[in-house]
Amino acid sequence: MIEVRDLAKHYRVHRRQPGLAASLRSLVRREHVTVRAVERVSFTISAGEVVGFLGPNGAGKTTTLKCLTGLLHPTAGAVRVLGHTPHRRESAFLRRISLVMGQRNGLFWDLPAADAFEVNRAVYGIAEGPYRAALDELVDLLGLAELLGRQVRVLSLGERMRCELAGALLHRPDVLFLDEPTLGLDVNGQAAVRAFLRDYNDRHGATVLLTSHYMGDVTALARRVLVVDRGTLRFDGDLAALVEAHSPHRLVRVTLRAPVPAATWAGLGEPVTVDGAVVTLAVPRAETAAVAGRLLATLPVEDVAIEDPPIEEIIRAVFAHA
Numbered sequence: 482m483i484e485v486r487d488l489a490k491h492y493r494v495h496r497r498q499p500g501l502a503a504s505l506r507s508l509v510r511r512e513h514v515t516v517r518a519v520e521r522v523s524f525t526i527s528a529g530e531v532v533g534f535l536g537p538n539g540a541g542k543t544t545t546l547k548c549l550t551g552l553l554h555p556t557a558g559a560v561r562v563l564g565h566t567p568h569r570r571e572s573a574f575l576r577r578i579s580l581v582m583g584q585r586n587g588l589f590w591d592l593p594a595a596d597a598f599e600v601n602r603a604v605y606g607i608a609e610g611p612y613r614a615a616l617d618e619l620v621d622l623l624g625l626a627e628l629l630g631r632q633v634r635v636l637s638l639g640e641r642m643r644c645e646l647a648g649a650l651l652h653r654p655d656v657l658f659l660d661e662p663t664l665g666l667d668v669n670g671q672a673a674v675r676a677f678l679r680d681y682n683d684r685h686g687a688t689v690l691l692t693s694h695y696m697g698d699v700t701a702l703a704r705r706v707l708v709v710d711r712g713t714l715r716f717d718g719d720l721a722a723l724v725e726a727h728s729p730h731r732l733v734r735v736t737l738r739a740p741v742p743a744a745t746w747a748g749l750g751e752p753v754t755v756d757g758a759v760v761t762l763a764v765p766r767a768e769t770a771a772v773a774g775r776l777l778a779t780l781p782v783e784d785v786a787i788e789d790p791p792i793e794e795i796i797r798a799v800f801a802h803a
């Protein structure tokens with residue numbers, strides 16, 4: 482479905498030193514540097530998979546998505562999506578994919594949403610029947626009924642994002658590339674987009690590659706993650722395996738009926754936070770069940786909860802090892 486082999490994308494950029502003299506000099510003698518945005522990245526994604534694409538700012542995520550959608554011509558390597566070479570931008574390819582970028586507008590700004598959708602219908606040449614069916618479904622799933630008559634430019638960010646998703650899915654793409662689809666949305670907006678994407682994928686089984694800085698998006702939608710840093714792939718596998726490999730500890734949060742002396746925790750775990758009678762211990766992963774059992778047996782426990790450290794922390798650990 483998606484095959485990427487040794488993908489590289491380098492940008493040649495003009496380097497300018499600060500200052501007027503340097504600016505004048507650069508008019509006659511230009512200095513260039515090569516930015517290796519993506520360097521020998523390989524992965525394959527099967528039909529119907531939802532994959533999270535993670536990495537810090539500037540890691541090369543957007544550049545990779547642009548190579549996969551044909552907006553950029555790779556410097557080296559081979560990319561195949563649905564059997565097509567993306568940068569050829571064949572219409573048979575473009576009709577089967579969609580790219581949604583959280584920070585860009587895909588819909589006509591000055592038109593009411595319903596008319597902006599009509600433009601997409603014309604662009605993709607969608608027949609009346611399938612168009613109606615797709616639109617009705619998307620209006621229902623995304624709660625767009627009240628927004629259809631409003632100009633795209635007056636919509637709130639969350640409303641516009643829901644319309645962007647509808648516009649991108651009217652032609653029922655088989656592969657969906659999402660670049661920060663919840664960027665800037667409040668908690669409710671993020672939840673609505675996540676719920677929609679999950680629901681939509683259950684119904685249609687689209688293949689999805691998703692970048693996001695909100696780990697909630699990734700944990701809610703993707704089982705598998707690709708982690709990139711400075712243009713190279715650092716991890717490709719299950720999110721659960723990533724957590725296990727890079728977080729030797731789990732957090733055991735114990736709520737007691739009354740506070741206990743600090744010495745109590747010796748041999749059980751490392752107290753991370755102590756808030757009166759609520760204590761969070763970092764406990765080696767393999768010992769969590771035994772420690773929870775000892776806590777329950779020996780202390781006046783009201784509640785015990787076991788969880789993994791926040792995924793942000795785990796990703797930081799991946800980069801620290803890299």
Ligand SMILES: Nc1ncnc2c1ncn2[C@@H]1O[C@H](COP(=O)(O)OP(=O)(O)OP(=O)(O)O)[C@@H](O)[C@H]1O
Nearest residue numbers: 492494516518536537538539540541542543544545
């Ligand atoms: N058109 C361009 N010309 C020159 N350099 C570029 C261009 N586009 C991106 N870069 C550089 O390539 C690198 C990778 O950028 P890219 O946008 O792919 O990262 P990203 O992982 O998507 O980051 P973010 O999370 O901040 O969106 C960065 O160093 C960036 O400055």
